[in-house]
Amino acid sequence: MTQDDTAPAPLPPETVEALYARLAAALPEPRSELNYVNPYTLLIAVVLSAQATDKGVNKATAALFPVADTPQKMLSLGEDGLKAHIRTIGLFNSKAKNIIALSKTLVEHYGGQVPADREALEALPGVGRKTANVVLNVAFGLPTIAVDTHIFRVANRTGLAPGKTVRAVEDGLERITPETYRRHAHHWLILHGRYVCKARKPACPTCPVADLCGWPDKTAASG
Incomplete structure (x- = not known):
């Protein structure tokens, strides 16, 4: 994975806080979409x-x-x-x-x-x-943030934690994510990337954090 050339500058701390607050309000207890029993x-x-x-x-x-x-x-x-x-x-x-x-x-x-x-x-x-x-x-409730393709895209596209590599993005998210949101940050970001901030056509018109996002190429409402 490499950073998108159009990635905006990093978001300021107050914007990061507001972004997580909205994702948390929309989905207070996110869960993995993988099925498991232990x-x-x-x-x-x-x-x-x-x-x-x-x-x-x-x-x-x-x-x-x-x-x-x-x-x-x-x-x-x-x-x-x-x-x-x-x-x-x-x-x-x-x-x-x-x-x-x-x-x-x-x-x-x-x-x-x-x-x-x-x-x-x-x-x-x-x-x-x-x-x-x-x-x-x-499994163990630790505040780790795994970076997959969805989180890498969201972090770079929004300006949440721009980085040229997966590890750079992970380290950036570790630094800027408020302690209050660390436990569920991984799931909020992966689900946001999977269903809203999609790779080919992000749903910017209905995105709950569109006004906080620094991406300059937001998609317009159709019709």
């Missing part, structure tokens, strides 16, 4: 969601999680059994290999539990910083 299944769902849609992942895990909702059960299912459940998801071969490997690590080193520790999570096969941030935030 920290382990959340971890698996997030690993599967790389270069895939949440809808596609949920369709596959609807049959997978009832038979493999712990690392031990996943190992019993085996790599071939896992592939049979997730073959509709992109990169399913490499994802299956990583999931079996990380499940083995969890059993051997963490008693079958998902660690609430960034370094430990990132050391697991197939788990990067973004996945670790999602798990820490959703």
Whole structure:
């Protein structure tokens, strides 16, 4: 990901506060759109969601999680059994290999539990910083902000936290997001990017924060 050349200057703190306040008022308790039943299944769902849609992942895990909702059960299912459940998801071969490997690590080193520790999570096969941030935030309630394509776009387009790389945007959001909003910032921004501030045709006319956004190329109301 690279920064959009039309990205505006960073928003001032009072505007950032107002932007989050409006997103919070519209959706006080945002939730992940990935289905899961415990920290382990959340971890698996997030690993599967790389270069895939949440809808596609949920369709596959609807049959997978009832038979493999712990690392031990996943190992019993085996790599071939896992592939049979997730073959509709992109990169399913490499994802299956990583999931079996990380499940083995969890059993051997963490008693079958998902660690609430960034370094430990990132050391697991197939788990990067973004996945670790999602798990820490959703499963353990930590105020981490995972930056995906939607959040990267929103942060740059609005001027909330412009940055040329994912890590730069994450660091910017960490700096400017008021403590009050840190817990749910990830979900507010990802849902805003997914349904309002869309890549090709953002819904600027109905956007709740349009007047706070610094993007110069806002879409006009049709008709």
